Amino acid sequence: MIGIDILEIERIKNIADDEKKLKKIFTKNEIKYFNNFENKYEHICGFFCAKEAVKKALDCPKNLTFLDIEILHTKSGKPYVKLNEKIDIKNQIKISISHSKTVATAVCLVI
Numbered sequence: 001m002i003g004i005d006i007l008e009i010e011r012i013k014n015i016a017d018d019e020k021k022l023k024k025i026f027t028k029n030e031i032k033y034f035n036n037f038e039n040k041y042e043h044i045c046g047f048f049c050a051k052e053a054v055k056k057a058l059d060c061p062k063n064l065t066f067l068d069i070e071i072l073h074t075k076s077g078k079p080y081v082k083l084n085e086k087i088d089i090k091n092q093i094k095i096s097i098s099h100s101k102t103v104a105t106a107v108c109l110v111i
């Protein structure tokens with residue numbers, strides 16, 4: 001199964017600049033990660049796309065919220081997904097993220 005998403009970075013700013021909205025979508029670890037970057041909107045937008053791509057690849061389960069999908073990184077910077085333990089999915093989930101100054105995109109493979 002496969003999922004993809006693309007989004008203009010401009011469109012994530014109303015979420016990124018509103019702490020309440022931000023915390024409804026991104027975990028503490030994720031917020032800590034992108035607060036390290038000057039170009040944080042690019043990273044936030046990429047994470048958002050990654051979460052949408054994961055949802056699509058999993059066929060959009062109704063009980064799967066944004067906060068159930070956490071984007072983390074290996075030491076080399078490669079992103080991976082940690083699903084909330086309450087979600088009963090045993091498949092491997094692979095993601096890839098890319099962003100430019102104006103758009104971000106992500107792809108997810110569920111194997």
Ligand SMILES: CC(C)(COP(=O)(O)OP(=O)(O)OC[C@H]1O[C@@H](n2cnc3c(N)ncnc32)[C@H](O)[C@@H]1OP(=O)(O)O)[C@@H](O)C(=O)NCCC(=O)NCCS
Pocket residue numbers: 042043044046047076077078079096097098099100
């Ligand atoms: C890692 C690398 C490929 C990113 O490419 P880029 O054109 O600079 O940036 P992009 O916008 O396309 O991608 C950025 C995303 O790449 C992902 N990424 C970073 N390191 C990665 C890695 N080692 N493997 C896979 N994906 C990686 C991250 O998800 C990052 O976004 P995020 O920090 O918001 O999560 C590039 O910096 C690079 O070549 N680095 C040095 C060598 C290296 O580590 N290569 C491994 C990948 S083949």
